[in-house]
Amino acid sequence: MPEFVSVARVSDVSDPGSMLVEVSDRLIVLIHASGHWYALDDVCTHDGGPLSDGPVDPEGGTIACPRHGAKFNIKTGAAETMPATKPTVAHEVKLEGDRVLVRLHDGS
């Protein structure tokens, strides 16, 4: 199983907000919403657009693809609205002091 990798400081991402990070040659959108942290593949499963350019909705618990508006659950990666029908991959996040760490989910 992959190790946790430090990707950012807590202060790097506002709440609500998101940030694009690279983990082991993979693009991940790191999300800060309502005091919690999440990490998803930076890929909209509809047409491959980058989620990191899209708005985070902390109340709905979603991030939207800026291209066609597909929304993904920031916790599970599930596709919640059309036109996406397949989930994007969700990764594990933890905090250590002021560092945010991500562990890739390898079963994507």
Next chain:
Amino acid sequence: MPNTLTAPGYTQEAFDSFLSSRDEPGWLSDLRRAAWTRFSELGMPGRNDEEWSRTDIRLFKLDRFGLPSGASTGGEMPRALLAKGVQLGGSTATLDGAGTVDARLAEKWASKGVLFGDLPTLVVEHADLLRPFLERRLVNPGKDKFSALNAAAWAGGALLYVPRRVTIDEPLHSLSAMSDGGVDLNKTLVILEEGAEATLLSETASLTPRGGGFHAGSIELIVEPGARLRYVNLQNWGDQVWHFAHQMAHVAARGHLQWTIGALGSRLAKVNQHVALTGQDAEAQVNGVMFTQGRQHLSYNTHQHHKAPHCRSDLMYKAALQGESRTVWRGMIKVDRAAQRTDAYQRNDNLMLSRTARADSIPGLEIEADDVRCTHGSTSGRVDDQQIFYAMTRGYTRQEAVRMIVEGFFQKVFDRIPIESVSEALGEAIGQRVRAISD
């Protein structure tokens, strides 16, 4: 044996040094300088550009690579797949575009005025002959940053020049290899003068299957009136290579081009393949075979441009996808107002071997003439479980059954390639990659 050492970065100083290290005619240096200016002006392709919207290159770091320097460290060349069992009329091989590892042409062809071998060497030796063809610049240097880089700093590559009415009845072979982490800015230039005929088998490969690196290449095929060219291009880079290529063919009146592409390797490939039929009664057949695995991403933009009347083009691309790989095929048939009585077809079939693979298939037509036949088709589907079950009841393992079905899927393309070694090499390379279907 040459190899390339590169200084990271694409600075003006690096380019000046690159240029001064080459003993080339002034007109060629001027072409390079103009392209370098364009390269410096252009930004990296963005995902807001429709052509790049489905191909994510944010992980590609151009400044980790550099310009070919021609320095030598050595390395064992990979085995040439397409040349196996073929009586060749000539062959050429380069490593990292740094120079010719090996080049030969049978005397019987050389004596007829055929030129074949290392492009940088031959362009110096035959500058007056080749200058008009290089100045035509079939591939537009300003198309994007990669085409500009290739136009400015191409190094290595093959030239085939066949004089008028000369028929070469033995295939020629070129191999372009890259070391792990290397840079390949290869350029292939093929010129068949009026009534000439030739077959060129061209392939790219890494020194190690897991190798990485950066390729920004160009291919220019010039088929003059009544000439016939069969061109096979197998892309078999290591699975960490970034592959960007611009490929352009010009087929004049009564000319015939059969162009076959095999795309197996690379981490990410973005290829523009463009065929222009510029004279009456010209014909092009384009075949594509793609097999992807792991997290590979292969993107092919094909363009069949009918500029003259009574021309025919027929494109068939077939892809089989494993793992989490992805293919993007975007095809366009463009028919100019003058190109009446055009007969054009494009087809893309995708065989999905896993539930996590993805194939995007986007055919397109842009027709300005009013008396044409232009059609297209696209299919995507999974392997029929009943076929696998039937094969397994006959004693085959699941993997063997899948391999047979994949071979059958590609057979239609193989049947269009009249060179047995090519069909066999492609079939063998694909067969080695096929695993059992994953859920």
